Every structure is written in C-alpha cells, then in structure tokens.
Amino acid sequence: MGVKVTVQWAGFRATMAAASSSRKKMPLKFRWTIAFLVVTLSLCFADDDHExxxxxxxxxxxxxxxxxxxxxxxxxxxxxxxxxxxxxxxxxxxxxxxxxxxxxxxxxxxxxxxxxxxxxxxxxxxxxxxxxxxxxxxxxxxxxxxxxxxxxxxxxxxxxxxxxxxxxxxxxxxxxxxxxxxxxxxxxxxxxxxxxxxxxxxxxxxxxxxxxxxxxxxxxxxxxxxxxxxxxxxxxxxxxxxxxxxxxxxxxxxxxxxxxxxxxxxxxxxxxxxxxxxxxxxxxxxxxxxxxxxxxxxxxxxxxxxGMSGIAIFFTVLFSMLGCIFLIVIGLVVYSHWNENRRKRFY
Ligand SMILES: [Ca+2]
CATH class of the missing domain: 2.60.120.200 (Jelly Rolls)
Structure with missing residues (x-):
C-alpha cells in the first residue's frame, strides 16, 4: 500500500504557500509578478518539465x-x-x-x-x-x-x-x-x-x-x-x-x-x-x-x-601490424621498380 508523503521541491512549495498566505496585503501587480516568477521557476526546476x-x-x-x-x-x-x-x-x-x-x-x-x-x-x-x-x-x-x-x-x-x-x-x-x-x-x-x-x-x-x-x-x-x-x-x-x-x-x-x-x-x-x-x-x-x-x-x-576483451585487443594489434608490414612491402616493391626504371633511363 502506498502512502503519499511528499512532492518534489517541498521547500519551494512552502515558499509558495507563504506567498499565498500573505496575499491580502499585496497589490495586484505585485501578486501577478510573484505568480509569474513562481510558474517560471517551477518550470525550470521540475525535472526536465516532468511532474x-x-x-x-x-x-x-x-x-x-x-x-x-x-x-x-x-x-x-x-x-x-x-x-x-x-x-x-x-x-x-x-x-x-x-x-x-x-x-x-x-x-x-x-x-x-x-x-x-x-x-x-x-x-x-x-x-x-x-x-x-x-x-x-x-x-x-x-x-x-x-x-x-x-x-x-x-x-x-x-x-x-x-x-x-x-x-x-x-x-x-x-x-x-x-x-x-x-x-x-x-x-x-x-x-x-x-x-x-x-x-x-x-x-x-x-x-x-x-x-x-x-x-x-x-x-x-x-x-x-x-x-x-x-x-x-x-x-x-x-x-x-x-x-x-x-x-x-x-x-x-x-x-x-x-x-x-x-x-x-x-x-x-x-x-x-x-x-x-x-x-x-x-x-x-x-x-x-x-x-x-x-x-x-x-x-x-x-x-x-x-571493456575490450583481451582477444579483441590481440587481434586489433595483430591486424594493425600485418597492415603496416603489407604497406611497407608494397612501398619497397614500388620503390625498387621506380629505381630500376630510373637506372634503365640512365644507361
Ligand atoms: Ca576501498
């Protein structure tokens, strides 16, 4: 069974209650200003606008x-x-x-x-x-x-x-x-x-x-x-x-x-x-x-x-290294081809 006890911003609501109890003495314009502030503030504080x-x-x-x-x-x-x-x-x-x-x-x-x-x-x-x-x-x-x-x-x-x-x-x-x-x-x-x-x-x-x-x-x-x-x-x-x-x-x-x-x-x-x-x-x-x-x-x-697992880290490192070696080999092949062509042109 549930017992309703508090609503959020209880302290804030107490302020509201205090404001309303002193209503008799307040001029109308001031009252509206207070009301506006209360509504604006409660919208700001009401957890993402959710009651x-x-x-x-x-x-x-x-x-x-x-x-x-x-x-x-x-x-x-x-x-x-x-x-x-x-x-x-x-x-x-x-x-x-x-x-x-x-x-x-x-x-x-x-x-x-x-x-x-x-x-x-x-x-x-x-x-x-x-x-x-x-x-x-x-x-x-x-x-x-x-x-x-x-x-x-x-x-x-x-x-x-x-x-x-x-x-x-x-x-x-x-x-x-x-x-x-x-x-x-x-x-x-x-x-x-x-x-x-x-x-x-x-x-x-x-x-x-x-x-x-x-x-x-x-x-x-x-x-x-x-x-x-x-x-x-x-x-x-x-x-x-x-x-x-x-x-x-x-x-x-x-x-x-x-x-x-x-x-x-x-x-x-x-x-x-x-x-x-x-x-x-x-x-x-x-x-x-x-x-x-x-x-x-x-x-x-x-x-x-x-939380990358040990196996995942191992394969990531392995494939990165293989990729690097592949690129180096390709680079060397291209370079040697280019070098050979250059030499051919000289002779
Ligand atoms: Ca400890």
Missing part, C-alpha cells in the same frame, strides 16, 4: 522500530552474517575486525521509477584512513550471498552504490576518501577491490561521512533510465549532487539490500532507515515507445566498448 509524485512503499522500506526484523520470518527484511538489530539502528558490522553483515528485502521490487533514501551512520575508534571498509546499497537480482564486495557477492547482477571508506589503491592522491561510487554489474563484471572499483565505476564523489555528529543520508533515484545519486552529509538538509547518468538499464523485480564489511581495519556501519518511494512520472508517447523493450540484463549505454 513527479512520490509514494512511500512500506513493503520495501525499513525504519524504526524494525518490527520483526531478524526475529520473524514474516518480516519483509532478512539479516545476514554479523548484522544486528537494536532499537536505534540495524548495525551491519560492529567496529571489530573481519566482520561482514547485510540486510536484504524479501520482496522483489517491480517499480519502474523509484527513489531510495538511506539514513546511515559510519563511526568508529580508528583515526582517518585507519578504518574500513565501507558499506553498500544494492538493487540486485541476487540476495543473501556473502562475498568480498562490501560483504556481498562479486559478479553481482544489478546496481551497487558503495560508500568506500578505505583507499586500497596507493595512487589515491587525487581522490579523497571516503568516496561514494556507483557500479552496474551484469553477472560477469568483477569489482576490483585493490583499485577501489575504479575500472568499473560509473562516477562518484567524495563524502566525509565518518564520525559525524549530525545525520547523514544517501539518495539514489532511478527515473526514465536515469541514475542519480545525491548525498546529504553536511547537516544542512540539502542534497548535494554526486552522480547523474542517463542510459542506465536496470531490470524490474530485483531486491534492495545493504551490506558492509570490515577487514584489518573496522567501523560501525549502521543503517537507520531505508525508505523506498515509488515515483509517478508522466512520459511522452516517444519516451514510452523508446522504453517499450523489456530490460533483462543490466547495462549502461555507451560503456560497452570500454
């Missing part, structure tokens, strides 16, 4: 008091590994070495357009860069499988958004950690832990999320095949852009989950809530036609040729 409405989906959301989570088989959420539920949070891992834990939704999500808001907390005794490893939010075909990717299996199928708190790659000078990063897997792509997932990243941003006194949030939106990731970690209740990418193809019917892992270094990785919203988006006829084909394998447009 959007959000409905909280309780069956896909996790929030206090976490009724039945970890104890009842009828709960919509299932715990794994070292994950523990308390009154305040779902602790994926404690601040101890070599732990991994996860929480997974039991119900596949068949929504076409959605948004998930994650209220989380990463904190521990370790000093900066002496903590690890981070947490991940998932929308994948597989669920409840332990592994090396922030406590989830490698070669996953679907979307992973990682809050990576430890720089594994040595050349990390140009990148500040913790780093938020998104990856789409099709079941055969491996996450490179030693390189912090850089070979397969879709983009990301740095996010100083450890040991904060205020609340920290992660926002993942998937609308009209566009993936948007935002963070709210400064305690200002403002979303900051992290990643915005069109052409992301994610199938329906996957599972939401969250996982975390610690190694030699550790942290408490806590999920306070995960709220899933169904987004109602108006589509043009053209857009509807474009999105008619059913997506079965996750992929990202224009990313395919980046």
């Amino acid at each position: 959007m409405e959000e409905f909280l989906k309780r069956e896909h959301s996790l929030s206090k008091p976490y009724q039945g989570v970890g104890s009842s088989s009828s709960s919509h959420w299932e715990l794994m590994g070292d994950a523990m539920v308390t009154t305040e949070q779902v602790r994926l891992t404690p601040d101890m070495q070599s732990r991994q834990g996860a929480i997974w939704s039991r119900i596949p999500c068949h929504l076409k357009d959605w948004e998930v808001q994650v209220h989380f907390k990463i904190h521990g005794q370790g000093k900066k860069n002496l903590n690890g490893d981070g947490l991940a939010i998932w929308y994948t075909k597989e669920r409840m499988q332990k592994g090396p990717v922030f406590g989830n299996k490698d070669n996953f199928t679907g979307l992973g958004v990682f809050v990576d708190t430890y720089p594994n790659e040595e050349k990390h000078i140009e990148r500040i950690f913790p780093f938020v990063l998104a990856m789409v897997g099709n079941g055969t792509i491996s996450y490179d832990h030693e390189r912090d997932g850089r070979p397969t990243e879709l983009g990301g941003c740095n996010a100083m999320v450890r040991n904060l006194k205020h609340d920290s949030f992660l926002f993942i939106r998937y609308v009209r095949r566009r993936l948007t990731v935002m963070i709210d970690i400064d305690g200002q209740h403002e979303w900051r852009d992290c990643l915005d990418l069109p052409g992301v193809r994610l199938p329906q019917g996957y599972y939401f989950g969250a996982s975390a892992i610690t190694g030699d270094l550790s942290d408490n990785h806590d999920i306070i809530s995960m709220k899933l919203y169904q987004l109602t988006v108006l589509r043009s006829k053209k857009e509807e036609e474009e999105e008619e084909d059913v997506i079965t394998i996750p992929s990202v447009d224009n990313m395919d040729d980046e």
